[in-house]
Amino acid sequence: GLPGIAGLPGEKGESASIYRSAFSVGLTTRVPHPNVPIKFTKIFYNEQNHYDATTGKFRPTVSGVYYFAYHITVYVADVKVSLYKNDKAVVITYDQYQKNNVDQASGSVLLHMEAGDEVWLQVYGEEENNGIYADNVNDSTFMGFLLYPDLDNRH
Amino acid sequence: GLPGIAGLPGEKGESASIYRSAFSVGLTTRVPHPNVPIKFTKIFYNEQNHYDATTGKFRPTVSGVYYFAYHITVYVADVKVSLYKNDKAVVITYDQYQKNNVDQASGSVLLHMEAGDEVWLQVYGEEENNGIYADNVNDSTFMGFLLYPDLDNRH
Amino acid sequence: GLPGIAGLPGEKGESASIYRSAFSVGLTTRVPHPNVPIKFTKIFYNEQNHYDATTGKFRPTVSGVYYFAYHITVYVADVKVSLYKNDKAVVITYDQYQKNNVDQASGSVLLHMEAGDEVWLQVYGEEENNGIYADNVNDSTFMGFLLYPDLDNRH
Ligand SMILES: [Ca+2]
Ligand SMILES: [Ca+2]
Ligand SMILES: [Ca+2]
Numbered sequence: 001g002l003p004g005i006a007g008l009p010g011e012k013g014e015s016a017s018i019y020r021s022a023f024s025v026g027l028t029t030r031v032p033h034p035n036v037p038i039k040f041t042k043i044f045y046n047e048q049n050h051y052d053a054t055t056g057k058f059r060p061t062v063s064g065v066y067y068f069a070y071h072i073t074v075y076v077a078d079v080k081v082s083l084y085k086n087d088k089a090v091v092i093t094y095d096q097y098q099k100n101n102v103d104q105a106s107g108s109v110l111l112h113m114e115a116g117d118e119v120w121l122q123v124y125g126e127e128e129n130n131g132i133y134a135d136n137v138n139d140s141t142f143m144g145f146l147l148y149p150d151l152d153n154r155h
Numbered sequence: 156g157l158p159g160i161a162g163l164p165g166e167k168g169e170s171a172s173i174y175r176s177a178f179s180v181g182l183t184t185r186v187p188h189p190n191v192p193i194k195f196t197k198i199f200y201n202e203q204n205h206y207d208a209t210t211g212k213f214r215p216t217v218s219g220v221y222y223f224a225y226h227i228t229v230y231v232a233d234v235k236v237s238l239y240k241n242d243k244a245v246v247i248t249y250d251q252y253q254k255n256n257v258d259q260a261s262g263s264v265l266l267h268m269e270a271g272d273e274v275w276l277q278v279y280g281e282e283e284n285n286g287i288y289a290d291n292v293n294d295s296t297f298m299g300f301l302l303y304p305d306l307d308n309r310h
Numbered sequence: 311g312l313p314g315i316a317g318l319p320g321e322k323g324e325s326a327s328i329y330r331s332a333f334s335v336g337l338t339t340r341v342p343h344p345n346v347p348i349k350f351t352k353i354f355y356n357e358q359n360h361y362d363a364t365t366g367k368f369r370p371t372v373s374g375v376y377y378f379a380y381h382i383t384v385y386v387a388d389v390k391v392s393l394y395k396n397d398k399a400v401v402i403t404y405d406q407y408q409k410n411n412v413d414q415a416s417g418s419v420l421l422h423m424e425a426g427d428e429v430w431l432q433v434y435g436e437e438e439n440n441g442i443y444a445d446n447v448n449d450s451t452f453m454g455f456l457l458y459p460d461l462d463n464r465h
Contacts, residue, residue, distance in 0.1 A: 001156030001311055002156045002311060003156050003157045003158065003159050003160070003311045003314075004156065004157070004158045004159030004311035004312040004313040004314055005159045005313045005314065006159045006160050006161070006162055006163070006313070006314050007159060007160070007161045007162030007313060007314035007315045007316045007317055008162045008316040008317065009162045009163045009164070009165050009316070009317045010162060010163070010164045010165030010316060010317035010318045010319040020303050022220060022265055022302065022303065023265070024264050024265035024266070026246070044245070044246075044264050044265060044266060045220060045264075045265040045266060045267060047220070047267075065332060065355060065357070067455070069224075069263050069379075071248070071261055071262050071263060073248075073249060080447070090354070091336070091354075091449050091451065092447050092448060092449050093381070093383075093414060093448075093449060094383060094412055094414075094447070094448045095412055095413060095414045096410060096411045096412040096413075097411075098253075098408075098410070098411045100251060100253065101251045101252075101253045101256070101411070102249055102250060102251040103250060103251075103258060103260075103413060103414070104248060104249075104250045104258070104259070104260035104261060104262075104414070105413075105414035106261045106262075106263075106381055106414060106416045107381050107414075107416075107449065107451065108379050108381060108416075108451070108453060109334050109354050109355075109451060109453065110332055110333070110334035110354060110355040110453055110455065111334070111354060111355060112355060112357075124447065125447070137235070137247050137249070137279065137280075138247060138248075138249045139246050139247050139248065139262065141246065141262065141263070141264060143263060143264065143265055145222070145265065145302055147332065147455055148330050148332065156311030157311045158311055158312045158313070158314050158315070159311065159312065159313045159314030160314045161314050161315050161316070161317055161318075162314060162315065162316045162317030163317045164317045164318045164319070165317060165318070165319045175458050177375060177420055177457065177458065178420070179419050179420035179421070181401070199400070199401075199419050199420060199421060200375060200419075200420040200421060200422060202375070202422075224379075224418050226403070226416055226417045226418060228403075228404060253408075255406060255408065256406045256407075256408045256411070257404055257405055257406040258405060258406075258413060258415075259403060259404075259405045259413070259414070259415035259416060259417075261416045261417075261418075292390070292402050292404070292434065292435070293402060293403075293404045294401050294402050294403065294417065296401065296417065296418070296419060298418060298419065298420055300377070300420065300457055
């Protein structure tokens with residue numbers, strides 16, 4: 001007899017952008033405590049839940065290069081704040097406050113993260129640099145996103 | 156008879172970067188009006204024309220997660236500026252001006268946008284917070300880009 | 311005969327991220343010289359080595375839209391800094407310093423780059439705007455990354 005009909009086409013290939021990890025959060029009140037991660041509890045975006053508002057830490061599950069940024073309202077006191085990766089202060093931002101002159105300070109950085117690495121913001125050094133402020137109409141924010149996943153994540 | 160020949164290979168997977176939407180713009184003069192979108196008319200990038208310089212609004216056609224950022228020169232008066240999404244102030248940045256002390260204020264956020272959603276910058280509240288400044292050698296800028304398109308955009 | 315077996319799965323979709331170009335760097339000391347590119351020698355990320363710490367210039371090999379950002383600690387003197395693309399000042403950031411009031415200034419922009427284009431930061435204009443500061447606990451930083459490669463890079 002004749003040969004059978006051709007087989008069905010194969011499955012569609014894998015899409016490129018299946019790796020996603022991003023968060024964008026804000027403070028709701030003035031930061032009370034130095035020497036611990038700052039807890040940003042206003043959530044602008046946290047679809048993958050890699051940011052934990054109960055700890056203030058971002059812990060992605062995909063290794064790769066991540067972008068991080070923060071914007072701080074400086075009020076009442078000077079601000080010295082650092083982005084920590086696994087207990088190491090990677091970037092430090094300092095802005096002095098003077099009476100009747102609220103300021104804004106910001107920082108951003110690209111960092112390679114392995115799955116399990118953690119990043120957070122924390123007041124650096126002494127308590128007098130604790131002027132990170134926020135209320136209903138004054139934001140202090142923190143964000144991050146996966147820019148380039150490591151190629152060996154792909155399979 | 157013999158079995159049919161094998162089916163064709165599946166379609167190639169989707170590329171990540173077929174969805175693009177980004178703008179980067181600057182002010183050319185001091186902002187005159189509170190309570191309306193700020194019109195940034197210096198265009199650094201607006202390939203997809205999703206930013207409309209005649210209205211000051213960014214209106215993408217692809218749903219997904221977007222990054223937004225702004226950098227403001229604070230001069231002559233205090234600045235309280237907000238990033239609006241569809242008439243709601245999402246993030247508010249405040250920086251006070253003092254004589255002979257030009258300042259810089261900035262903000263950034265990740266937001267999920269549906270097609271048709273609009274984002275813009277606007278002075279928040281009273282007119283006295285209207286010190287957003289720009290001239291030939293002092294920029295105040297606004298930008299945004301599609302970070303992750305929604306997966307259901309794909310077809 | 312019987313139908314043939316199904317075809318093989320399709321190829322994986324083209325990844326946006328086979329094209330990668332990113333750097334994130336910081337100053338280690340106060341900027342001494344106006345009118346030349348600022349040399350950031352603390353490396354946070356420079357996997358593709360498109361940033362050259364010996365010249366202070368970023369020169370990617372892939373054409374496309376790039377994101378750039380910088381964050382400056384303003385101390386001792388006023389700061390007027392510009393992001394240059396091929397000898398043209400594209401964005402200019404100005405922040406005045408006053409005694410006992412360290413400030414932070416930042417800027418960001420999206421620019422289309424052809425392979426061979428160069429971007430760097432440089433003090434703009436006179437030497438008295440040279441207050442870009444950094445030490446072990448005060449960062450001034452510069453970064454950039456490929457956001458969308460040009461489609462004609464693909465093959
Ligand atoms: Ca101020
Ligand atoms: Ca200042
Ligand atoms: Ca200050």
